[in-house]
Amino acid sequence: MAGKTLYDKLFESHLVRQNEDGSSLIYIDRQVLHEVTSPQAFEGLRLAGRQPWRIDANIATPDHNVPTTERSAGVDQIADPVSRIQVKTLDSNCDEFGILEFKMNDQRQGIVHVMAPEQGAILPGVTAVCGDSHTATLGALGALAHGVGTSEVEHVLATQCLITKKMKNMLVRVDGELGIGVTPKDVVLHVIGVIGTAGGTGYAIEFGGDVFRNMSMEGRMTVCNMAIEAGARVGLVAVDQTTVDYVEGRAFAPKGAQWLQAVEAWKDLVSDTDAEFDEVVVINGAEIEPQVTWGTSPEMVVGVGDQVPNPANETDQVKIDGINRALQYMGLEADQKITDIKLDRVFIGSCTNSRIEDLRDAAKVVEGRKVAENIIQALVVPGSGLVKEQAEKEGLDKIFTDAGLEWREPGCSMCLAMNPDKLGNGEHCASTSNRNFEGRQGFGGRTHLVSPAMAAAAAVAGHFVDVRELIK
Amino acid sequence: MNKFTLHTGIAAPMDRANIDTDMIIPKQFLKSIKRSGFGKNLFDELRYLDEGLPDQECTGRPLNEDFVLNKARYQGTSILLARENFGCGSSREHAPWALEDFGIRSVIAPSFAEIFYNNCFKNGLLPIVLSDETVEQLFKEVAATEGYQLTVDLERQLVVTPAGEEIAFEIDEFRKHCLLNGLDDIGLTLQHADDIRAYEDKRKQQAPWLFGAIK
Ligand code: SF4
Numbered sequence: 001m002a003g004k005t006l007y008d009k010l011f012e013s014h015l016v017r018q019n020e021d022g023s024s025l026i027y028i029d030r031q032v033l034h035e036v037t038s039p040q041a042f043e044g045l046r047l048a049g050r051q052p053w054r055i056d057a058n059i060a061t062p063d064h065n066v067p068t069t070e071r072s073a074g075v076d077q078i079a080d081p082v083s084r085i086q087v088k089t090l091d092s093n094c095d096e097f098g099i100l101e102f103k104m105n106d107q108r109q110g111i112v113h114v115m116a117p118e119q120g121a122i123l124p125g126v127t128a129v130c131g132d133s134h135t136a137t138l139g140a141l142g143a144l145a146h147g148v149g150t151s152e153v154e155h156v157l158a159t160q161c162l163i164t165k166k167m168k169n170m171l172v173r174v175d176g177e178l179g180i181g182v183t184p185k186d187v188v189l190h191v192i193g194v195i196g197t198a199g200g201t202g203y204a205i206e207f208g209g210d211v212f213r214n215m216s217m218e219g220r221m222t223v224c225n226m227a228i229e230a231g232a233r234v235g236l237v238a239v240d241q242t243t244v245d246y247v248e249g250r251a252f253a254p255k256g257a258q259w260l261q262a263v264e265a266w267k268d269l270v271s272d273t274d275a276e277f278d279e280v281v282v283i284n285g286a287e288i289e290p291q292v293t294w295g296t297s298p299e300m301v302v303g304v305g306d307q308v309p310n311p312a313n314e315t316d317q318v319k320i321d322g323i324n325r326a327l328q329y330m331g332l333e334a335d336q337k338i339t340d341i342k343l344d345r346v347f348i349g350s351c352t353n354s355r356i357e358d359l360r361d362a363a364k365v366v367e368g369r370k371v372a373e374n375i376i377q378a379l380v381v382p383g384s385g386l387v388k389e390q391a392e393k394e395g396l397d398k399i400f401t402d403a404g405l406e407w408r409e410p411g412c413s414m415c416l417a418m419n420p421d422k423l424g425n426g427e428h429c430a431s432t433s434n435r436n437f438e439g440r441q442g443f444g445g446r447t448h449l450v451s452p453a454m455a456a457a458a459a460v461a462g463h464f465v466d467v468r469e470l471i472k
Numbered sequence: 473m474n475k476f477t478l479h480t481g482i483a484a485p486m487d488r489a490n491i492d493t494d495m496i497i498p499k500q501f502l503k504s505i506k507r508s509g510f511g512k513n514l515f516d517e518l519r520y521l522d523e524g525l526p527d528q529e530c531t532g533r534p535l536n537e538d539f540v541l542n543k544a545r546y547q548g549t550s551i552l553l554a555r556e557n558f559g560c561g562s563s564r565e566h567a568p569w570a571l572e573d574f575g576i577r578s579v580i581a582p583s584f585a586e587i588f589y590n591n592c593f594k595n596g597l598l599p600i601v602l603s604d605e606t607v608e609q610l611f612k613e614v615a616a617t618e619g620y621q622l623t624v625d626l627e628r629q630l631v632v633t634p635a636g637e638e639i640a641f642e643i644d645e646f647r648k649h650c651l652l653n654g655l656d657d658i659g660l661t662l663q664h665a666d667d668i669r670a671y672e673d674k675r676k677q678q679a680p681w682l683f684g685a686i687k
Contacts, residue, residue, distance in 0.1 A: 016671040017664055021646035025661060027671050029682050037564065039505035048658070053668075056686050065503060082503040082526050089505050100686055121686060125679070133563040133587055147587055149565035151594035151657070159661045161668055165644075197490060198557040201586055231560070233586055254681030262681050297490055318489050318555060325488070416499050425523075437494040437561060443523040 003272025005169045006238050007204040010144035010269075014127045016161055025161045029126035032112045033060035033099070033153070035090035036418070037131025041154035042093040052097055053160040059121045060094050060101040062087045063111045065418040068381050068408035075104055083419065110384020110410045113137040113225065113351040117217075118384055120250025124239045124266040129156050134351050134434065136227040140220035141247070142239035142269040144204075147228060167234065168202055168278040171271075173209035176285040181468040183361065184219035185353060185432065185451035187211060188226040189291035193301040195281055200232030203279065206271060207237050211285040217246040218355040225352045226434050229298040239269035290467055292338050293436050293449040295326035300436075302338060304454065304466045310334035329438055330446050331426065339464050341448065344427035346371075346378035346405070346459040347441070348452050350415035353432035354383030356390050358452040363396040365456035365470055371404035372462030378405040379421060381413040405459065417442045430458035474596025475654035479577045480623040481550030484540050485614045491554055492561035493588060497570040500526050510566055511573030515541065545618045553610055554581040558599075559588025568595045578624045580631065582607050593647045594657065598626060600641045626652060 004012070017025040038060070045052070052058065065083040075091065078084040087104060094101035102108040108119065113134055116122045124142040129135060133147035146162065156162055172191055192199075205227050212220060220237045227235025237243075244263055247253050254262045289303030300323075302309070311323040311334060327334060332341065348354070348362050359382065371378050380400050382388040388410055391397055397407045414421040415433040423429050423445025432455050433440075436447040450458065457467040501513045503526055516524040519542060521534040535542050541549060552571070558581040559567060568591045571579070578598040592599045602610075613633065614620045623632040626648060631639040650657065661668075676683055 017667045019646060021644060021649075023644065023646050025664060025667070027668070027675065029675075029679075036502050040507045040565075043505070043507075048656075050658070054672075056684055059686055080503075086503050086505060123682070126682065131563060131565075133561070147563040149563050149568075149587060149591035149594065151565060151591065155658050155661065158658045159665075159668065160672070161661055163646075163657060163661065197560060198583060198585070201557070201583065231557070231585065252685045254685075258681045262679070265679065297492075321487075322489055416494075418499050418502065435492075435494070435561060437492045439498055439517050440494050443498075443517065 002276040003274040005271040005275040005277060006142065006206055006236055006269060007144070007167065007169055007234065010125065010127065011166055014144070023163050023165050026127060026164055028129055028156050028160055028162050029057060030122055030128040031058045031153070031156050032116045032121070032128065032130040033058060033090070034064060034112050034130070034132065035062040035086045036064045037150045038093065038153055039086065039089045040150045041157060044154040045157060050158045052157045055098050057160060058099045059116065059119070060090060060099055061109050061112060061115050062090050062104055064412045064416065066104050066411040067419050068411050068413045068421060071104065071409055079420070107385035107389065110387065111351045111354065111412055114354060114383030114387065117141060117221065118250070118386060120247060120253035123247060123253060123262070124243055124269050129162060133228045134225050136233065136235040137221050137225040137351060139224040139227070139234055139236040140217060141243055142237065142266065144234060146233050167204045170200060170203040170205045170232070170279040170281070171277040172205055172207050172281045172283070174207070174211035174283045174285045175209045176211065178211060178285050178288060181290060181453060181471055182288050183451040183453060184215055184222040186288055186291045187285070188223045189293065189298065189301045189449060190288045191283065192226060192230045192298045194283060195230050197229060197297050197299045198231040200227060200230040203232050204234035204236060205230065205232045207235065212237055213240065216357060217242055218357045221355070222352055226298070229434055238271060239266045290451060290454050292454065292464055294330065294332060294338065295323070296329055296436055296438050297326070298434070298436060298449060300326055304338055304464060306338055308332050308334055308336045308338065339466070341428060342374065342463045343430050343458050344374070344376050345423060345429040346375060346455050347414040347429055347431040347433065348455050349379065349381030349383070349413050350433035351383065352434045353452045354381060354387065356387050358432065359387070359391050359396050362452040362456035363399045365453050365467060366403040366405065366460055367399050369403055369460040371459050374462045375459055378459045379408060379414060380405050381408045382410050384410050403460070414441055416440060430455045430464065473594065473654050473656055476577065476596050476598050476626050476651045478623070478625050478627070479550065480621055481577065482546060482548050483551040483553050483610070483614050483620055483622045484546040484549040485611050486540060486552055486554045487611065489555040490557045490560055493559060493564050493567040494561055496559070496567040497564065498524065500524065502564060502566050507569055508573060510570035511575070514570040514574040515539070550575050550577045551622050551624065552576055552579045553607065553614060554579060556581065556583045558584050560585035563587045565591045565594070568592045568597050572597050580607065580610065593651060596651065596654070598624060598651065600624065600631060602631070602639060602641060606639055
């Protein structure tokens with residue numbers, strides 16, 4: 001019999017019940033809650049007179065629509081009344097049910113997928129859910145993490161279980177070594193370009209190969225974060241010493257004798273050498289260039305040295321229509337050079353790229369330089385209060401503000417523009433977030449997804465430029 | 473939860489691939505803490521010419537006359553015909569809430585994004601996967617005939633065209649059962665509470681560090 005994949009192991013070790021129809025009930029160790037997708041779930045519990053199954057499995061923080069400007073006066077200071085009610089509703093729900101919440105001005109507050117691993121709330125070998133599709137991020141720790149809808153948030157609150165179906169296994173192996181200036185974000189954008197936005201649908205993707213083995217935990221989180229942009233609900237990286245080192249000493253990580261016991265148990269969190277994957281994609285890491293998305297889907301991505309595609313080179317009609325529609329929305333011409341795309345705003349942040357290493361990467365590029373004249377605004381939004389504190393200790397905030405970028409309070413911010421940070425109609429933005437859908441960053445806004453280093457380079461150049469030219 | 477058994481209604485063609493959940497319901501409307509009232513903002517950016525704001529009255533906003541659901545012949549649409557990877561993007565359940573609130577009961581496409589697909593069933597909305605060729609055929613038929621209606625028969629797992637052609641579709645037994653009977657998942661799962669407790673006891677032995685740590 002063939003060995004097991006990491007996904008198989010995680011799934012099987014959480015199986016509560018196999019239903020006759022092929023669906024499975026799996027136990028969920030951790031749920032992370034935020035203000036947008038939880039209010040209706042709590043309301044559902046109340047209406048049905050139900051209590052949460054297990055309080056200590058949950059952790060919450062507001063992130064999607066908190067302001068990132070000065071907010072020391074607290075929730076009442078949120079200008080948008082609808083956002084304010086949503087944040088207050090999370091506060092009151094957590095208070096009512098006794099769920100631990102890092103409120104808006106708690107230093108541990110942050111974007112759910114940044115806060116949870118940072119606190120050690122997510123550990124190797126756990127199952128975790130959050131009402132947010134980028135929950136896949138947490139798979140970087142060797143955890144089985146699903147994004148779920150609000151009904152499932154309620155289901156997990158009430159039963160500590162999720163009804164699911166076993167997925168298929170895909171291995172994305174990136175071998176070799178990355179070039180200078182090529183980051184985890186470029187790797188994952190390139191992978192999405194290769195397999196397509198629906199290529200991973202129905203699969204749990206494990207990222208393997210030298211490139212991921214040599215990658216930091218934060219880099220692995222960036223990669224797993226975007227598994228969903230390739231259609232996969234789950235992204236995973238096997239546990240190794242890098243994982244263990246990352247987890248050690250975090251607030252909710254095991255301590256003392258339990259720590260030793262846990263580390264021992266985590267050793268098994270790798271795919272067996274003879275495990276069989278339903279699909280294997282192999283990529284040579286040395287060939288990956290810094291990436292830029294030109295269109296309105298993350299798969300519409302090319303290297304910075306390339307051109308915007310020409311629909312005339314395609315044969316499939318749905319694809320041709322897609323390219324034409326994207327060109328029109330993005331205000332771009334076929335065959336235009338990527339480096340000729342002028343930018344209006346720059347956004348460095350989001351659950352994909354707002355951790356300390358991301359900020360260091362960006363700071364390195366802007367240090368001693370100035371934001372270009374044509375850039376209306378360049379925002380740096382740290383992923384959590386603790387990331388912010390660390391960055392300030394290292395003086396990164398100063399480097400950013402000296403160069404003319406704005407240094408903000410933690411939250412989702414311009415990633416989805418639910419708070420006041422957004423693009424104007426027709427504006428182009430170099431963004432380190434994960435979605436370039438129409439209107440994602442504001443009505444009529446045009447998003448180009450890039451790495452933090454590439455976003456920083458674009459900020460100082462005013463248009464896209466190969467970051468490798470600036471860090472030579 | 474709403475039941476779904478048999479439904480007949482006007483079908484409208486959304487002829488584009490990768491319709492994402494930001495398109496189905498833009499983020500400014502996610503601030504509501506309710507489950508209802510999203511229908512008027514379904515496909516907001518495609519449907520109206522101006523920028524939609526939360527809590528805004530929508531009658532009187534300038535309509536995009538080219539958008540399919542605004543056309544006279546598709547008024548009263550309850551079945552959407554779409555292309556591949558429908559519902560990709562965010563996990564927001566507001567997407568099926570908006571479709572349902574607008575009056576859509578079923579979406580037919582060659583493929584769906586998983587989270588969206590899942591979310592539909594929790595809200596009495598039936599997503600149906602048909603082959604590329606069949607979807608293409610339906611697109612042609614819808615375009616050719618004004619007032620084109622389809623019948624969706626969940627019990628028999630059939631889509632029936634006006635000409636009487638019966639097209640079979642696959643669906644998971646458990647989901648079908650829940651939808652036909654309007655069953656609440658949570659109630660069903662809690663019938664297995666003993667299994668959950670037994671698993672939990674075992675888990676406490678295996679990984680004690682996961683209990684009582686977060687407080
Ligand atoms: S940063 Fe963006 S993608 Fe991440 S959780 Fe927030 S809104 Fe979602």
